[in-house]
Amino acid sequence: MNAAQHILETFRTHGIDTVFGYPGGCIMPLYDALVESDVRHVLCRHEQACALAAGGYARASGQTGVCIATSGPGATNLVTGVADAHRDSIPLIVITGQVASGMIGTDAFQETDVLGMALGVVKHSYLVTNPDDIPDVMAEAFELAQSGRPGPVWIDVPKDVLLNPVTTPTASGDAPSGDAEQTPTDVSGILSRLRQAERPLLYSGGGIRLAGAETAFRRFASASGLPGVVTLHGTGNPGRGCPDNLGMLGMHGSRAANEAVEACDLLLVAGARLDDRATGHLDGFAPNAGVIHLDTDRAEHHKLRTADLASDAPLAPTLDALADALEARPLNIEHWRQHCRDRAKTAGFRAATNHEPLAPITGPAFVRQLSETLPPEATVACDVGQHQMWVAQYYDFDHPRRHLTSGGLGTMGFGLPAAMGAQFARPDQPVVNVTGDGSFMMNAQELATIRRYRLPVKIIVMDNQCLGMVRQQQELFYESRESQIDLDDNPDFAALARAFDIPALHIRRADQMRRGIEALLAFDGPMLLHVAIDRQENVWPIVRPGAANRDMMDAHNHHADKETLA
Amino acid sequence: MTEFGHQHRFHCIMQDEPAAMERLCQVVRVRGFRLEALAMGRDAGRLTLAFTATGQRSPAMLQSQLEKLISVESVTCAPPESARQTA
């Protein structure tokens, strides 16, 4: 067995049935081995999409995603997708061919220093120089990608190494575990702080789903009765219709969520890293609260905000232990809990329902309709921009893995390939890509992949004929000096889809929303829904970048805000 | 140089792999520190590094970021040698 065949064999032994890649010179030995392999290889139309699709597959399933490319331009094209996985702690195995060992360092055709280039966007990486190292490297890579805080692991393999036989066919079995030794959690410190607090608040993020702690989280939330705010990756942690969920906090967070963070006297942070989009200016973040920080990555503790108590213990047993104790002896926070429930109703995300059937479609109303029409098991993969924020605000996710969104990197072009990956991972469940007219064009070539594999991905283009998120910030923070955001010469998106043999619908009025979404769902196969929305629409509330979250601006007060600044 | 703040001494043991030094240097730089001096030895599959770095952020923070590198086996940080004043 040569090294290329061995790599494919490792995919199989790790339960990977689908990989995403694009061939080329230095990776050809692996593509040659693929001819006899039963690994399903998905040919995307751009390496960036391979990496993002592998990420979507991993996000939707919890399994490790795999992407493959050739040296040079293949590898450089992967970088954005790998960085996206790195920033969101998504387990990925990245395989690239490299020029032959003897050619490295000679500026050979399609040579790039992949190991050096990728250092800042991987959890770990290898340049394999000996085919006999392949079994150990592959075993270690799969272990590292998933263990502790997950992330991408990049394996660069010179062409000659791929072709050479592996004489040590099995891994030596001593792949180091990335997990630090975990001592059982002592929850007494957390409990006593919870019992002392009058206004405790739960702040949860993407770490809940990464730790597989979804069930324990809900048990704890219900046993404690804590009101909760969620980060972009935490949407879905509380489950659909949870009355104690105040919604997303931060720059585009709800008034109820940001106010609760301001008012609380204890913040229990679970599976979150206190990202600046969520916290706003740190001086104004939870100014009255002690902080308990539960996160598996110790480097996150005290990084941005000093915690009174921090633990890297596994989340699920910790939350379960807390739930046990609180079920036996509940907290006494009824007054605060009721206050937050009331605020969630009056200052949470409520889409203004459009009673005027001929009125134009607004982002919030459309997303609310989508949330009400799609089944809870549907996966929604977003792109980046205003439409992404409306989904985070107004879509009531039932599970955190149903919401795929590029949080840390904010990668336009993420949505379509991520939806493809999710559809491969969940072939029998609906997968919807909610995209913007700008983002869609960043990976529109993937319509060809959707067509080829007959993936029933539903694509919703929320078309405001501009880079809306940038336009909004130019309006609010740059005196309405619009610069390079106009997309009014967009292609005819429906015609574009049809060119790939994907049917399309177009809607523009409020009374067409429900039927449009239903038609999309009913269709057996991929379909595109083009939704015309107003160019001037903004996402509210918004906190000026760098400001404290208490300084939320909304549709009614932002003009006043501009005057005070002037 | 003084605006870089306190000087800290670190001692680090890493697995000897091709990009080990680059990983270490990159983390030091990205996390807001500047390398001032560095000594490295290679022995039996391990790299032993002693370095000083200046920075305004907490050395414990740099230490925990270095510990996250898969190639790093251990890092220790000595107490600050001098708290330099801006001239």
Ligand SMILES: Cc1ncc(C[n+]2csc(CCOP(=O)(O)OP(=O)(O)O)c2C)c(N)n1
């Ligand atoms: C690859 C990339 N380039 C640039 C940006 C900066 N950016 C953030 S949102 C945005 C506009 C997105 O436009 P669109 O997809 O139409 O969404 P909208 O905001 O209009 O809903 C831009 C340019 C980015 N996030 N990603």
Ligand SMILES: [Mg+2]
């Ligand atoms: Mg747009």
